[in-house]
Amino acid sequence: MIGLARGFALLLATVLLAAAALAQAPPKVTPASLPADWQQRDLEGKWVAYRAAVDGNPKDTTVPQAWALALAQSRDFELLEWIGIFEGWRWAGPQLVKADAPQLLRVAVWNVGAPDSHNKDTARKALLDRGDVALGWFEANPGAVSGKAAPVHAELVASGVRPAPAGHYLPALDAMQLLVPWLDAPAELTEWGDRRKQDSKVRYVHQVTRALSGVIVHGATDDLVVTKVVALTKHGNVALRTTAFKTLAALPGGCVPVEALHKMAMSGAEEAEQRRLATMALSYSTHPRVIELLAAIAKEPTYPGCDVAVDRLGEIGDPTTSAMLARIETRDPERLRHIASSISKIQQRQRAAEFLRPVPLRRLLERVAWLRVTKDPAAAAEAKTTEELLRQLAPQGQLGTVLEAFLNLPAPISPFRGEEVERVEQQLRAYANELRGR
Amino acid sequence: MLRLTCLVTGSLVALHLLCAAAPPHGFDERTALYMEDAPIPRPVASVGAKVVASGADVHLVVSVGALGDGIDPLPGLEGVSGANLRTAEELDRLLREQGLQLVTRIDGRSEPGTLLSVQHARLPARRLRPDGRLDLRAETEAVWPTRATFATSNLPDGESWSYLEADSVPRLAVHVRRTGAFARVLAIDSLREPAPAVRSGGPQ
Numbered sequence: 245m246i247g248l249a250r251g252f253a254l255l256l257a258t259v260l261l262a263a264a265a266l267a268q269a270p271p272k273v274t275p276a277s278l279p280a281d282w283q284q285r286d287l288e289g290k291w292v293a294y295r296a297a298v299d300g301n302p303k304d305t306t307v308p309q310a311w312a313l314a315l316a317q318s319r320d321f322e323l324l325e326w327i328g329i330f331e332g333w334r335w336a337g338p339q340l341v342k343a344d345a346p347q348l349l350r351v352a353v354w355n356v357g358a359p360d361s362h363n364k365d366t367a368r369k370a371l372l373d374r375g376d377v378a379l380g381w382f383e384a385n386p387g388a389v390s391g392k393a394a395p396v397h398a399e400l401v402a403s404g405v406r407p408a409p410a411g412h413y414l415p416a417l418d419a420m421q422l423l424v425p426w427l428d429a430p431a432e433l434t435e436w437g438d439r440r441k442q443d444s445k446v447r448y449v450h451q452v453t454r455a456l457s458g459v460i461v462h463g464a465t466d467d468l469v470v471t472k473v474v475a476l477t478k479h480g481n482v483a484l485r486t487t488a489f490k491t492l493a494a495l496p497g498g499c500v501p502v503e504a505l506h507k508m509a510m511s512g513a514e515e516a517e518q519r520r521l522a523t524m525a526l527s528y529s530t531h532p533r534v535i536e537l538l539a540a541i542a543k544e545p546t547y548p549g550c551d552v553a554v555d556r557l558g559e560i561g562d563p564t565t566s567a568m569l570a571r572i573e574t575r576d577p578e579r580l581r582h583i584a585s586s587i588s589k590i591q592q593r594q595r596a597a598e599f600l601r602p603v604p605l606r607r608l609l610e611r612v613a614w615l616r617v618t619k620d621p622a623a624a625a626e627a628k629t630t631e632e633l634l635r636q637l638a639p640q641g642q643l644g645t646v647l648e649a650f651l652n653l654p655a656p657i658s659p660f661r662g663e664e665v666e667r668v669e670q671q672l673r674a675y676a677n678e679l680r681g682r
Numbered sequence: 683m684l685r686l687t688c689l690v691t692g693s694l695v696a697l698h699l700l701c702a703a704a705p706p707h708g709f710d711e712r713t714a715l716y717m718e719d720a721p722i723p724r725p726v727a728s729v730g731a732k733v734v735a736s737g738a739d740v741h742l743v744v745s746v747g748a749l750g751d752g753i754d755p756l757p758g759l760e761g762v763s764g765a766n767l768r769t770a771e772e773l774d775r776l777l778r779e780q781g782l783q784l785v786t787r788i789d790g791r792s793e794p795g796t797l798l799s800v801q802h803a804r805l806p807a808r809r810l811r812p813d814g815r816l817d818l819r820a821e822t823e824a825v826w827p828t829r830a831t832f833a834t835s836n837l838p839d840g841e842s843w844s845y846l847e848a849d850s851v852p853r854l855a856v857h858v859r860r861t862g863a864f865a866r867v868l869a870i871d872s873l874r875e876p877a878p879a880v881r882s883g884g885p886q
Contacts, residue, residue: 302823375880403880482814494758
């Protein structure tokens with residue numbers, strides 16, 4: 245009887261689990277309905293309609309995919325291309341692949357430098373999947389071989405695949421042409437409003453914010469581009485200014501312009517919110533100075549970016565930062581709570597041995613290396629503190645294994661410039677080898 | 683509404699049946715961070731694996747989530763440590779396309795697991811307001827799937843490997859050893875996507 249009851253219970257469980265699974269699976273995304281005036285719109289007008297649909301439905305997670313499906317159905321490949329260029333491969337790319345659209349290869353190449361690994365990997369896969377035509381396309385577009393696409397091209401060549409005619413595919417995109425003219429925005433920009441077609445003599449706000457998104461997807465790390473983005477942080481249009489700060493914060497950490505942002509964060513001539521945003525963007529630099537610069541801002545409650553600095557130090561600081569935060573004196577309960585939260589975050593990260601992961605570990609080692617290269621008197625003490633922390637987190641010979649794995653990783657874009665790039669990297673490796681006991 | 687209530691209640695009862703009989707000893711739980719498949723990998727998801735008993739059967743319950751201590755956010759000022767929006771987006775896509783499943787390899791066969799539950803929530807985020815103000819403690823406007831939990835069928839005696847597959851590619855492996863009524867989670871491993879091969883003539 246007990247066996248029967250158990251059998252029934254198991255059967256019931258199985259049936260209910262199957263029902264639960266069906267209940268949990270959300271429905272597949274279906275193509276969006278394009279606006280009734282779709283055919284009356286030019287490409288710019290279609291872009292605005294697409295963005296209005298996405299921005300107007302922030303709670304609906306399916307809108308971008310539903311639009312990509314609809315645009316593939318209506319063969320709006322030019323608009324899909326823009327989405328792939330300015331917002332990334334994620335939804336537009338698979339539709340270009342499915343249709344074997346003429347824009348496919350150049351959008352894939354544009355995305356192989358994206359900071360989002362998902363976009364980057366799937367774009368790379370699209371190129372490798374059609375290696376023969378991709379190689380043929382690179383031969384027809386030799387300018388596209390250098391830079392971020394070089395590793396994919398090298399992979400194609402090394403595979404021994406024979407180049408095939410690629411006349412169906414459009415020529416390579418030029419980042420300078422696609423981004424730079426739009427980043428040089430005039431002071432007067434126009435809102436699109438309810439028009440359907442653009443006036444070619446007018447520059448619209450969304451054209452500049454769109455170009456800023458393209459900077460992130462392209463992984464454009466050229467100092468010229470970064471300088472133009474910095475200039476846009478002072479533009480009169482609020483949306484443009486904030487998007488420019490957002491762009492700077494999303495750049496690879498080695499490309500974030502420390503000097504310019506620190507100057508803005510400290511300048512009494514800037515508006516308070518600009519200074520907070522500058523502090524935030526500054527905090528995404530991987531330059532070792534950033535911790536000190538943020539610490540100075542965090543200590544001073546009259547700085548507008550003070551709360552931002554406290555917040556970010558909890559995410560990027562180390563136990564030394566934690567000790568500094570603990571020394572801040574204040575009677576403001578909100579500030580006390582915020583500081584305690586950041587200290588707690590650092591302690592949590594320490595307990596989880598987060599400092600042994602590649603990104604925080606590089607930050608620690610690079611700081612010691614940079615202090616040594618610049619002959620900073622604090623270098624020896626910093627080296628000792630760092631060693632103590634790492635040995636505490638990885639005792640009994642584990643540190644050697646961690647560091648060996650770390651040294652085999654590719655170096656990210658350096659936050660240093662000129663000769664310092666090589667000198668700091670050499671010093672970092674020397675210090676890591678010291679810690680390994682070699 | 684009644685149907686939904688029944689289904690939710692049903693799944694809770696089923697979970698209870700799976701978990702209630704777990705003896706106080708011999709069953710194990712382990713957590714890990716899922717590492718992104720990138721040259722410099724970052725933790726982008728949290729993983730939980732535990733073995734539970736249901737009568738004489740032993741099941742492995744695996745969950746993968748976009749929230750948890752140690753998770754790196756998306757690059758950029760909107761992301762907050764402990765939450766990864768891209769993981770939530772991927773969970774959403776995979777669940778919609780039924781592209782996420784747990785399978786257990788037993789004697790050369792693949793035994794499919796069952797989706798037990800999906801948790802939804804807004805993710806913590808920083809937000810730039812239309813007036814240009816930066817809000818340090820905001821949330822995403824959309825509600826995203828933040829954790830999906832699966833269970834295997836009855837695990838065999840000895841060692842078994844269960845894989846969480848995304849788009850039919852194994853991305854997570856959970857290694858369990860069962861000895862009668864006792865079972866241990868030995869390891870949770872993030873798996874790299876197989877390197878794409880160079881092909882001719884488009885996808886095969």
